[in-house]
Amino acid sequence: MKPFRKHQGRVVHLDRVNVDTDQIIPKQFLKRIERTGFGEFLFHDWRRTPDGKQDEKFVLNHPRHRGASILIAGKNFGCGSSREHAVWALSDYGFRTVIAPSFADIFANNSTKNGFLNVTLREDEVAELVRRSREREGYQLTVDLEQKKVYDDDGFAASFEVDDFVRHCLLNGLDDIGLTLQHESEIEAYEAKHPSPWA
């Protein structure tokens, strides 16, 4: 897994609350059996008109937002279906992190497993970032996981909270199956006491 330490990139603001994973990656693209290649389908029904053309009105399609790698959105980002394809699509498109006032639980877990950082900031901090990104073409932010800080080069700085272990895994790009298997003897002991009823 790719480590996440510090990332500087351009910002795009998706002005929606409760962005669900059905929007992030619609069901018709869940049939692929690979982990890759989902980026072109990210936000598909918003990005493309029914005849498959780019919808120029959608914010990700604005030329000024090409190459953005930091997504800002409203509260409860990633609600709904557990599809990890949502994180794969965001990553594959080129996003490294989402900044929002809150995230849904399963989406948050899935992000962690893919080296994808969710940054929870207060509503007023998010609103300030939105204001700055509107005013300045090519607005850039730095998301620093080591310092647990988000800042720009013009006086904005905000701290965020992240679970210590999640931070540790992201900073080091750790696969946690390996970590769990370090507890093999404890798992075996548990299984000896609780055999499968269906074995």
Added chain:
Amino acid sequence: MTSPRTLFEKIWDAHVVAKPTGRSPLIYIDLHLVHEVTSPQAFDGLRAAGRPVRQPSRTVATVDHNVPTEPRGTPILDPIAAKQIGALQKNCKEFGVRLFDMEAPEQGIVHVIGPELGFTQPGMTIVCGDSHTSTHGAFGSLAFGIGTSEVEHVLATQCVPQRKPKTMKIEVHGKLPEGVTAKDLALGVIGQIGTDGATGYVIEYAGETVRGLSMEGRMTLCNMSIEAGARAAMVAPDETTFAYVKGRRFAPQGDGWEKAVAYWRTLVSDPGAHFDRTITIDAATLAPFVTWGTNPGMVVQVTGRVPELNGTDRKATEQALAYMGLAPGTPIEKIAIDRVFIGSCTNSRLEDLRAAARVAKGYRVNSKVRAMVVPGSQAIKHAAEREGLDRVFREAGFEWRESGCSMCLGMNPDILQPGERCASTSNRNFEGRQGRGGRTHLVSPMMAAAAAIAGHFTDIRNWKFQ
């Protein structure tokens, strides 16, 4: 003396395998349910790392999301869907996992067949790469949805690292009014606390209203809890639970049964146990609900109206109404529909089909409406046919189809066309969920059947049953 514990804490404590310093506890998983959509990349991960499935006997797979609801034996025309189903067949064979395949008499929606076959039992930890895994909490188990990386983790280790969630008690008192179902209770809860009202929490439903629900009703209630953001939802097991589980194929048998029930009886929240949040609901205030927007929290009683554009959520309301093609202030009962879907892991069980059939009996589906009934499993389909429910539906003009997830999410060919409006017994009214441009209104099975006949939403409390 140990301090009083909640039902959730008892199950949690019984499943902690290890508490690594500075990390989330490792929780042992008793039952891992698997379907075709969220598993192929997980099995690939095992192969790449040379890891086996640690506990094949605790792993149960079926195909549900992609399967057509045309008569079985009809070839799957979508080559990518066929490939995904093929991948699960191959993976189950290679890793020794039990699969209830397309043609199996046990096939059905994963959250329907788990309980139906007796795999789902009180006190268990249950996961599945599917957010509606919360359904199984109806049995007093701790059941939650996980992503594909976690599916791989559980396949490899039978454990999952979990941060301990907070607890919320939702107490419901009083009798549900006539025509008001578990689905309406679920929608009422989400309408009250919002789609993120339970994020980070495990809900325990309590109170005599919940005690009075059948297992089917409890499953509907727990199923929808993810739509309020809940990590999981549960109902303490009782005689209703034991009666449901008893005698099922994979449930404890003989002496094992008595022993199991004795343990299950301890699975209640102790008096004085602490909940981080408690909500009380008076069942008498509930009515049949209909969603008007693009998330399940955008909901109103059937006698109500689409909201006006004011208040703090103005922007979200505007976006939702634009998508739904509705004007502010429209009375719900004036909204005409094109399609009806009765099915999904929320409402496709025998009790749901009986309720819908009771409404449909003696009527005809409105000439402008196409209505389909998709039983949750093959077992339900056959049970319904033995009771003649299929005849009631067919005579009324409903399509009677094979089991699967179907139009709840439209991964198979059952989808809405752009602009079509659907009364659906499923769980999500997100944009495009049932087909791009499709407009979904969530309702109970009775409300869906009544809408099919009337051609618009109508208050089931005034229905003339025939």
